[in-house]
Amino acid sequence: MIGIECRALTKKFMKGETTITPLDSLDLVIEPGSFLALMGPSGSGKTTLLNLIAGIDRPTSGELLVDGLDIAHLSRSRLARWRAEKVGYIFQLYHLVPVLTAYENVELPLLIHPLSRKERHARVQRALELAGIADRHDHYPRQLSGGQEQRVAIARAIVADPPLLLADEPTGDLDRESSTAILKLLRKLSEDLGKTLLVVTHDIATTDYAQATLHLEKGRLVTEPGEEQRHA
Amino acid sequence: MRGLPFDYATRNLGRSPGRLAGALVGSTLVTLLVIASASFIRGMGASLDPPAGNSNVIFLGAGSEESVERSEIRMQAADVVGTISGLRTRLGQPFISPEVHIGLAVRTDPAVPEGRLTPLRGVRPSAFLVHSEVQITEGRAPVAGANELLVGGLVSGQLGVPDARLGLGEVLHIDGREWRIVGRMRAPRTVIDAEIWIPLTDLQVIAQRDNLSCVIATLVPGEADITDAEILAAQRLDLELAVMTESEYYATLSRFYAPVRAMVLATALLVALGGILGGLNTMVAAFASRVREVGTLQVIGYPRRAIILSFLQESWIISSCGALVAGALGWAVLDGVAVRFSMGAFGLIVDAPVLAIGVGAGLGLGLLGALPPTIHCLRLPVGQALKS
Amino acid sequence: MRHPRFVIPLLLLTLIGCAVEESPVQTAAPDLPPSLFLTSPPANARSVAEVKESAALGDEVVIAGQLVGNRQIFVEGAATFILGDHSIEACHPEEGCDTPWDACCTPITERRALSATIQVVGEDGKPLRTSLKGRGALSELKQVVVVGKVSQRSEGVFVVDASGIFVAGGDS
Numbered sequence: 001m002i003g004i005e006c007r008a009l010t011k012k013f014m015k016g017e018t019t020i021t022p023l024d025s026l027d028l029v030i031e032p033g034s035f036l037a038l039m040g041p042s043g044s045g046k047t048t049l050l051n052l053i054a055g056i057d058r059p060t061s062g063e064l065l066v067d068g069l070d071i072a073h074l075s076r077s078r079l080a081r082w083r084a085e086k087v088g089y090i091f092q093l094y095h096l097v098p099v100l101t102a103y104e105n106v107e108l109p110l111l112i113h114p115l116s117r118k119e120r121h122a123r124v125q126r127a128l129e130l131a132g133i134a135d136r137h138d139h140y141p142r143q144l145s146g147g148q149e150q151r152v153a154i155a156r157a158i159v160a161d162p163p164l165l166l167a168d169e170p171t172g173d174l175d176r177e178s179s180t181a182i183l184k185l186l187r188k189l190s191e192d193l194g195k196t197l198l199v200v201t202h203d204i205a206t207t208d209y210a211q212a213t214l215h216l217e218k219g220r221l222v223t224e225p226g227e228e229q230r231h232a
Numbered sequence: 233m234r235g236l237p238f239d240y241a242t243r244n245l246g247r248s249p250g251r252l253a254g255a256l257v258g259s260t261l262v263t264l265l266v267i268a269s270a271s272f273i274r275g276m277g278a279s280l281d282p283p284a285g286n287s288n289v290i291f292l293g294a295g296s297e298e299s300v301e302r303s304e305i306r307m308q309a310a311d312v313v314g315t316i317s318g319l320r321t322r323l324g325q326p327f328i329s330p331e332v333h334i335g336l337a338v339r340t341d342p343a344v345p346e347g348r349l350t351p352l353r354g355v356r357p358s359a360f361l362v363h364s365e366v367q368i369t370e371g372r373a374p375v376a377g378a379n380e381l382l383v384g385g386l387v388s389g390q391l392g393v394p395d396a397r398l399g400l401g402e403v404l405h406i407d408g409r410e411w412r413i414v415g416r417m418r419a420p421r422t423v424i425d426a427e428i429w430i431p432l433t434d435l436q437v438i439a440q441r442d443n444l445s446c447v448i449a450t451l452v453p454g455e456a457d458i459t460d461a462e463i464l465a466a467q468r469l470d471l472e473l474a475v476m477t478e479s480e481y482y483a484t485l486s487r488f489y490a491p492v493r494a495m496v497l498a499t500a501l502l503v504a505l506g507g508i509l510g511g512l513n514t515m516v517a518a519f520a521s522r523v524r525e526v527g528t529l530q531v532i533g534y535p536r537r538a539i540i541l542s543f544l545q546e547s548w549i550i551s552s553c554g555a556l557v558a559g560a561l562g563w564a565v566l567d568g569v570a571v572r573f574s575m576g577a578f579g580l581i582v583d584a585p586v587l588a589i590g591v592g593a594g595l596g597l598g599l600l601g602a603l604p605p606t607i608h609c610l611r612l613p614v615g616q617a618l619k620s
Numbered sequence: 621m622r623h624p625r626f627v628i629p630l631l632l633l634t635l636i637g638c639a640v641e642e643s644p645v646q647t648a649a650p651d652l653p654p655s656l657f658l659t660s661p662p663a664n665a666r667s668v669a670e671v672k673e674s675a676a677l678g679d680e681v682v683i684a685g686q687l688v689g690n691r692q693i694f695v696e697g698a699a700t701f702i703l704g705d706h707s708i709e710a711c712h713p714e715e716g717c718d719t720p721w722d723a724c725c726t727p728i729t730e731r732r733a734l735s736a737t738i739q740v741v742g743e744d745g746k747p748l749r750t751s752l753k754g755r756g757a758l759s760e761l762k763q764v765v766v767v768g769k770v771s772q773r774s775e776g777v778f779v780v781d782a783s784g785i786f787v788a789g790g791d792s
């Protein structure tokens with residue numbers, strides 16, 4: 001299980017003359033094994049925060065400890081290796097590799113690790129079964145529905161057994177029924193496997209499944225959602 | 233650290249059949265072009281290389297050292313050359329070949345008003361002693377006064393007719409008369425291969441000249457050398473001779489044609505460059521459409537090295553297919569093809585070094601061409617790549 | 621990234637290289653007679669044209685001429701050179717000619733008629749196997765006077781075996 005600590009975490013982007021600050025001195029502690037929903041209006045910095053925690057981007061200032069490790073100061077290749085071990089990332093638009101089958105997509109993260117073919121097969125099979133998509137293992141992404149694609153993507157995120165799962169609007173492109181199934185799946189991953197889960201969402205239903213909900217507005221955490229969001 | 237599966241590279245090829253076809257054709261053409269120009273340069277170079285171990289000296293008219301066709305020396309020169317001691321002999325016959333070299337219009341069809349300028353060489357039988365590289369492959373040497381010809385292996389290419397058209401018994405038209413082919417010869421990788429040989433006196437009659445273009449003699453190494461020949465040329469002021477070794481003569485020719493080689497090279501490079509740029513463009517487009525995927529792979533934990541490797545694999549598959557096709561094509565189609573050149577011809581040579589250069593260039597360009605678009609594709613920060 | 625453009629021409633160029641064979645091994649260059657080069661001009665010199673006209677085979681002659689009239693004045697491996705008459709006009713250096721001594725503006729037959737072959741022979745009567753170029757300040761375009769004996773003489777051929785050579789303006 002993995003915990004996360006942010007202290008005065010700040011991210012700035014320079015866009016020509018203007019500076020955008022999607023994360024402004026954010027303080028946040030995520031307990032190991034917790035399942036948190038992260039809500040907030042569009043442009044409030046949710047994806048930015050997720051990317052910092054995943055080591056995809058680096059903070060401008062502040063402190064970021066993931067599992068006690070100051071990932072901001074790892075080299076690019078060390079970060080890649082760290083991600084391969086510790087982080088599963090789930091995207092809104094699944095981002096499956098179109099030329100690979102469901103099975104092969106799920107196998108991708110395992111190819112980074114020194115595993116036997118047999119071991120890989122067992123793991124991929126287990127991940128596909130956990131995600132409830134084992135019957136479609138030889139399908140290509142274009143042959144799957146959105147919900148099925150997201151299941152494959154989740155299988156891919158968990159196959160290497162990372163302790164931390166980050167999901168960026170995983171149900172954003174799905175219908176109600178599929179969304180509910182995906183959310184149940186995520187909760188199961190949290191409860192049964194003890195994964196630390198941070199799920200960015202616009203979907204208020206997500207909060208029913210998460211242990212707690214964080215609200216982000218203009219780069220800062222707020223205790224209560226603001227006006228615009230309550231009516232969203 | 234393991235990399236992306238090879239399947240990923242191969243299946244990516246199928247993503248856009250149009251692009252794949254374009255890249256394949258492009259890399260084939262670039263390789264073929266490199267092979268063609270290398271075989272041209274090699275063929276031309278080989279034809280201007282004297283046969284190895286050659287100890288021939290060539291007497292030309294002083295002042296015409298660069299061109300045997302322009303050279304004129306007196307008939308008497310042949311006898312004077314015979315006074316050099318240390319000439320090779322066989323059965324008492326010295327290796328001295330008085331020759332006339334001239335380019336004349338040769339017609340395969342008398343109805344056609346204009347023939348093709350073809351190098352003719354008027355020879356005596358001693359020419360076959362001096363030019364030991366010449367082999368009569370069919371028939372016999374021509375006999376003087378009988379309107380007979382001996383035809384080299386590249387002449388058909390030179391005249392633009394099928395080789396069978398120059399078989400024994402066939403007729404060519406020179407100077408308004410019919411000449412019968414009585415022999416075929418080969419002297420691969422020499423200028424002679426593109427020549428028609430004709431008895432010396434017959435050619436002198438056609439050309440209305442009573443002099444020679446050159447006298448070629450074979451020395452016995454250790455008994456005579458070029459200095460003996462030079463002394464003779466300096467003493468016989470009346471004959472107005474210049475002399476050089478056959479090797480020197482060919483080196484002079486070779487220097488003369490250096491600009492042609494440079495041009496061929498430059499053209500090939502320019503077209504190849506165009507090919508690379510075109511290929512680069514295809515690759516940029518192919519890779520740019522995968523920016524988000526590359527971002528995803530990095531999020532999964534693949535280092536950039538692995539991604540670059542996979543993309544290079546992809547390009548390498550294309551370029552090696554292209555190189556293979558081009559290599560086979562070049563070898564099957566280009567090797568030995570006669571290239572009309574100035575008034576002679578030479579055969580393209582597609583041999584191991586030429587193939588190695590062509591295929592190597594094709595592969596190298598494939599790899600190098602894929603590098604910039606790959607790097608371009610990876611330059612975007614992962615976060616941004618995911619959004620695109 | 622710039623490699624392909626250079627690598628290929630280099631590879632191709634290696635194929636073009638042409639091997640020029642060296643002439644057979646020469647024995648050590650023999651010495652010229654010590655008295656060959658004269659320090660003062662011999663008396664009674666006559667022009668190449670005059671001598672060619674009047675001298676007979678075996679005559680002792682004194683010929684004045686210039687090293688002009690041929691592209692290759694000196695035989696490279698032997699003590700032989702071609703001497704031209706003063707009347708042969710060398711090309712002017714300002715015409716941009718690399719070999720002004722070849723007098724290429726005059727027809728070769730004319731030049732040859734006004735030239736003689738000079739050689740320094742050994743005991744066997746053959747030219748010594750060493751070039752005269754650069755020896756005793758001999759070089760193209762130089763004015764020289766040669767003392768020697770006519771050893772060959774026939775229509776157009778005129779060979780003098782030299783016993784003395786004076787090079788005008790020569791000091792070495």
Ligand SMILES: Nc1ncnc2c1ncn2[C@@H]1O[C@H](COP(=O)(O)OP(=O)(O)O)[C@@H](O)[C@H]1O
Pocket residue numbers: 013014015020021022040041042043044045046047048049615616
């Ligand atoms: N790479 C970037 N360069 C410049 N601005 C960026 C970049 N990534 C995000 N932003 C800006 O940061 C702000 C927050 O973006 P983001 O974290 O994606 O918001 P969201 O909460 O919708 O996920 C937005 O204003 C966005 O335009």
Ligand SMILES: [Mg+2]
Pocket residue numbers: 046047048168
């Ligand atoms: Mg977002």
